Amino acid sequence: MPHKAGGSHRPHGAPPAPVRSLLRGLPMLPAVVLLAVFLAGPIAYCVYYAFTDMQLTGATGTHLVGLDNFTRALKDHDFLNAVWLTLAFVVGSAVIGQNTLGLALAVLMEKAEKPVRSLTNGVVIAAWVLPEVVAGYLMYAFFYNQGSLNSILDALHLPQQNWLYTMPILAVCLANVWRGTAFSMMVFTAALNDVPQELVEAAEMDGAGPWQRLWRVVLPVIRGSIMTNLMLITLQTLSVFGLIYTMTRGGPGNKSETLPIFMYQQAFQNSLIGYGTAIALVLLVVGALFSVVYIRLLKLEDD
Helix, strand or coil: CCCCCCCCCCCCCCCCHHHHHHHHHHHHHHHHHHHHHHHHHHHHHHHHHHCECCCCCCCCCCCECCCHHHHHHHHCHHHHHHHHHHHHHHHHHHHHHHHHHHHHHHHHHHHCCHHHHHHHHHHHHHHHHCCHHHHHHHHHHHHCCCCHHHHHHHHCCCCCCCHHHHCHHHHHHHHHHHHHHHHHHHHHHHHHHCCCHHHHHHHHHCCCCHHHHHHHHHHHHCHHHHHHHHHHHHHHHHCCCHHHHHHCCCCCCCCCCCHHHHHHHHHHHCCCHHHHHHHHHHHHHHHHHHHHHHHHHHHHHHC
């Protein structure tokens, strides 16, 4: 019997379309299971505990408390202080520090001799591959009262101070720039290699100087890489814990207490698991908001 016009044709013995779609998705099943177990599961636990009064010690049981942990956070001066310090840390060490220095190094290394380029890449990448705690100890030894920085200033007859006490957030920002710039440098090095040289040469023939070529030709071409790099280093910097904890433990007082440090202190030092988990959920939401903003900007660039 002939098929009706417009009817679907399925070879004899072939499974129906829903079954074929399911079979095509089977190779993804292990990845979906792993994500559900190791990502969705902990996040679900985090969401649940954020609405409870769970404590490590001294509690007779765990009870749902609704939004009490979040309203408590909004009234907590230490929490608000941690939010502002986190924003300062992210903007200072990632958005401005790592992004700008990484781009500058990538541009300079493009014109440098091979021995200089190899030495600079080795030194910068060595700081990046160090474990976070090791990098924190090195920076502590550099900034503390009798450390390397004050020894250099003393040799130059310049004023000295206890940097970890007087300017702790600046010290940890500089330490994070030192440790994380290599990633931005590698991203921008790869992006600069993809810039069409004919565009740069045409701008040079038109009389554009180095800064004009960089600003009007190179940066517009690599703006997609710039936004991607900003998103990645922002998310990474939001979660920095070991570096700051090793250098200052959030002190003195709470002058370098970012949200990860505040969350740890509330959950494990004050035994307030529910409150600390609520802070962790806030940090997760902040990271998601940053991601949404960067993704929207990337879409605008593509359009």
